[in-house]
Amino acid sequence: MRFFAGKSSTSKGKPKRGDAPDPAPLQFDLDRWLDICGIILLALAALTLFGFLSTQRSPILSGWLEIVGRLFGWGVYLAPAVLAALGVYLLVRRFGDRFPRFRPKRLGGAVLAYLTALATLHGLTMIAANDIDGAAIAAASKGGGELGWLILSALIGLLGNIGAGFVVVMAWIAAVMLIAGVSLPQLFQAMRQAVTSPRHDRAATDVARVPGAPTDDIIEPDYGRGGGLIIRGLRPRSAPAKRHREAQVAPSAAPSPSEAELPPARTINEVPRSAEPLKINTPASRGQVNRVPPPRIIGAPDVPPGRSATSAVEPLRQSPSAPPPAAPAVTVSSIYPVRRNWVLPKIDEVLEPGSDAAMKEAEIRQRAALIEDTLRAFGVPARVVEVNRGPTITQFGVEPGFNEMKGGKQVKVKVSRIAALADDLALALAAPRIRIEAPIPGRALVGIEVPNGETSLVALRDVMESEEFEVLRRKTRLPLALGQDVSGRPVVADLTSMPHLLIAGTTGSGKSVCVNAIIVALLCANSPEDLRFLMIDPKRVELTGYNGIPHLIAPVVVDLEKTTAVLQWVTREMDRRYRLFAKHGARNIAEFNAKVAPHSSPPTSVLDQSGVGNRASPPDDELRKLPYIVVVIDELADLMMMAPDETEKIICRLAQMARATGIHLILATQRPSVDVVTGLIKANFPARIAFTVATSVDSRVILDGPGAEKLLGRGDMLVVTPEQSMPMRAQGCFLGPVEIERVVRHWRAQLGDAAPASAPHVPEQAATDLPVEPAPAADLFGAPPTWEEARALNEAAREVNAGSKDDKLFNEAVATVRLQGKASISLLQRRLRIGYTRAARLIEEMEERGIVGPAVPGQQYREVLNSPLSGTDEP
Structure with missing residues (x-):
């Protein structure tokens, strides 16, 4: 029994496997030391002030005044104010909005000004007393005291009298710049205004309001105990609109985007140390990003000096009573549009601004403390060191702490332990969903993303008016405005570098709104001479509203049986462009357009009395500038259901080769399953956007x-780009149907059509007769026929075959479908090597004779019936 008792006592002393280590004891951290230093500084300031005012001083008080008097000299009278300011700053940094906040650089500027004043005072005292012995003056508690003499003697010993004077002057200028928060040119401008203006007192108060000075001082930074905040003040929304109207009245006075000083980028700061405060980053101010140049006029004549570009088109709006000039309607479109003076739409006229949700700092502080307490309760010590507040979610940057094991050894907390507590954190914060990013890419933090109580509306206009979008717009032809990230910074992308985009999300997640936002952003940035669209919309309601704009090569394709022919035409256009590039020694569309630009001449068109445009012989087809072509497919799942093999083959070929030719694909689907987004398609689409999906399998x-x-839905998305493989969370742009209609109406109005705004300018029949046969041999470069040429060829073939009811390939077609046991148009195209129109006519004839059944929605093939053939021989 004694043996077993000893063994039992020994086993109790060993820690069991799986037991959670004891949480780290409460440490007397640097924040409490700073609080104690603040109290001590306030006590010294009060003691010094009391000594100055008291007539009866104790030996201790007299000794203290003698020490500070000899140390600061005549500057001792400012010592209580300096000590009190430092003490107050160390104490009120953690009280939130109840006390005013101080910027660290301004506090540093005040300290620098005080030390410079001591050195200046000591030097002036030496000059006035004609005494070169500065040490004797400091010993007598005069001048700048020992501290002022120490600074001055060091400068004189290193730089001499003249150098020391120059450094003192520069120190004064630096101190004023730090206190006022202005740059050196702004300071000189303010000094010049103060000298030249008759109102010196008013000019002196305007130093901090010099144009270009920082304007985010409405709410000063605050450094707190493990949760101090840096919050930038938000401007009212009416301010940017007013500045934009003023820029339209006097466009010549407004600085160009290249000359204007760009605001500092909203980059995430480095990870703070344990002694540094928590940072809260809020969405960028609307006023700081509203710098939009006047709309560009493509192909317009030179404007006389002193007249803005917008005034050249102003008479068109100022005379509504005068009848517009009679312009014949162009009813046929091609990839080479007739040159016009295209005017890009103004963003502030066609798009609506967003809205900002109220910022509640107390709620952010409470959530940060609750996250720390919840993690500590589960034995995971961590500290919230950074907060990024976005339009929909708030990301809390958590720094893992250390667990103190028995024996005094400290072990770092595993990131996986924090990620495993997502459900517990959601319960503690009463949040619907919480996503943990462990770790944040490129950071030594774990991101805990919590939904906001009040969300902000991210409008497309807000992103397009940002500096990031304007900079990207000057670099590329295809800028995309996607939304805002978790810290409120605009998320923009370049479609030419993607070079294709895959979008997936369930119904109601914001997928269609994202597609429309991408299209509208491209329409607002490009004319029809630079960009053309091919749109496929099986649902018939998402993209058909764009019918009638000059950017469309053909009306929006809504019939799935025509999509294969459309994609085949795109592949032939890609091959034609590569042949042109090879002939002219260009590697991509940018080099080709740069080479043919000096030789390019405007295309011509002959318009008959009926208003139908007929192609005249252009000067040289191959020397025309090639526009970019963006193919938009709204629902990929329907295409893969109808013809999976052909669709996957064509899409993969275009995705692999079409980038250099300026052809880009945007695919959207609400069913991201493995049979829709196959491995080949996914491998050729490195840029992807994922909205809310049903399961984690679809997310993978x-x-x-x-x-x-x-994700939360309603625009909440994850973005993956070729440059950034890890998903980045963002809130997508919102775009209403009214804004889409404004953009479409703007482009339709420039065509001068007499048809109503809802009628497409391209006949619907033009898209039904698609080019499916090889290009004519007379074409030197194998150029695919345009839509009107393809229509004429198909009509001629139809007239030739109109006389005979039976096709000579009818019997062979019947034998083929009987052998395969199924029938479809694509099957006959592959087996008999015929075009789409002929195969469709054979299928219809077989249906009339009872050989195949009718088409069933949602099924790719028709049923082959067993009825006897009428009028034909059995195969």
Whole structure:
């Protein structure tokens, strides 16, 4: 029994496997030391002030005044104010909005000004007393005291008298710049205004309001105990609109985007140390990003000096009573539009601004403390060191702490332990969903993303008016405005570098709104001479509203049986462009357009009395500038259901080769399953956007990892780009149907059509007769026929075959479908090597004779019936 008792006592002393280590004891951290230093500084300031005012001083008080008097000299009278300011700053940094806040650089500027004043005072005292012995003056508690003499003697010993004087002057200028928060040119401008203006007192108060000075001082930074905040003040929304109207009245006075000083980028700061405060980053001010140049006029004549570009088109709006000039309607479109003076739409006229939700700092502080307490309760010590507040979610940057094991050894907390507590954190914060990014890419933090109580509306206009979008717009032809990230910074992308985009999300997640925002952003940035669209909309309601704009090569394709022919035409256009590039020694569309630009001449068109445009012989087809072509497919799942093999083959070929020719694909689907987004398609689309999906399996299909199933919906998305493989969370842009209609109406109005705004300018029949046969041999470069040429060829073939009811390939077609046991148009195209129109006519004839059944919606093939053939021989 004694043996077993000893063994039992020994086993109790060993820690069991799986037991959670004891949480780290409460440490007397640097924040409490700073609080104690603040109290001590306030006590010294009060003691010094009391000594100055008291007539009866104790030996201790007299000794203290003698020490500070000898140390600061005549500057001792300012010592109580300096000590009190430092003490107050160390104490009130943690009280939030109840006390005013101080910027650290202004406090540093005040300290620099005080030390410079001591050195200046000591030097002036030496000059006035004709005494070169500065040490004797300091010993007598005069001048700048020992501290002023120490600074001055060091400068004189290193630089001499003249150098020391120059450094003192520069120190004064630097101190004023730090206190006022202005740059050196702004300071000189303010000094010049103060000298030249008759109102010196008013000019002196305007130093901090010099144009270009920082304007985010409405709410000063605050450094707190493990949760101090840096919050930038938000401007009212009416301010940017007013500045934009003023820029339209006097466009010549407004600085160009290249000359204007760009605001500092909203980059995430480095990870703060344990002694540094928590940072809260809020969305950028609307006023700081509203710098939009006047709309560009493509192909317009030179404007006389002193007249703005917008005034050249102003008479068109100022005379509504005068009848517009009679312009014949162009009813046929091609990839080479007739040159016009295209005017890009003004963003502030066609798009609506967003809205900002109220910022509640107390709620952010409470959530940060609750996250720390919850993690500590589960034995995971951590500290919230950074907060990024976005339009929809708030990301709390958590720094893992250390667990103190028995024996005094400290072990770092595993990131996986924090990620495993997502459900517990959601319960503690009463949040619907919480996503944990462990770790944040490129940071030593774990991101805990919590939904906001009040969300902000991210409008497309807000992103397009940002500096990031304007800079990207000057670099590329295809800028995309996607939304705002978790810290409120605009998320923009370049479609030419993607070079194709895959979008997936369930119904109601914001997928269609994202597609429309991308299209409208491209329409607002490009004329029809630079960009053309091919749109495929099986649902018939998402993209058909764009019918009638000059950017469309053909009306929006809504019939799935025509999509294969459309994609085949795109592949032939890609091959034609590569042949042109090879002939002219260009590697991509940018080099080709740069080479043919000096030789390019405007295309001509002959318009008959009926208003139908007929192609005249252009000067040289191959020397025309090639526009970019963006193919938009709204629902990929329907295409893969109808013809999976052909659709996958064509899409993969275009995705692999079409980038250099200026052809880009944008695919959207609400069912990201493996049979829709196949491995080949996903491998050729490195840029992807995932909205809310049903399961983690769907998220892995689109993103190669989980996460999309935890999104909030209504525009909440994860973005993956070729430059950034890890998903980045963002809130997509919102775009209403009224804004889309304004953009479409703007482009339709420039065509001068007599048809109503809802009628497309391209006949619907033009898209039904698609080019499916090889290009004519007379074409030197194998150029695919335009839509009107393809229509004429198909009509001629139809007239030739109109006389005979039976096709000579009818019997062979019947034998083929009987042998395969199924019938479809694509099957006959592959087996008999015929075009789409002929195969469709054979299928219709077989249906009339009872050989095949009718088409069933949602099924690719028709049923082959067993009825006897009428009028034909059995195969």
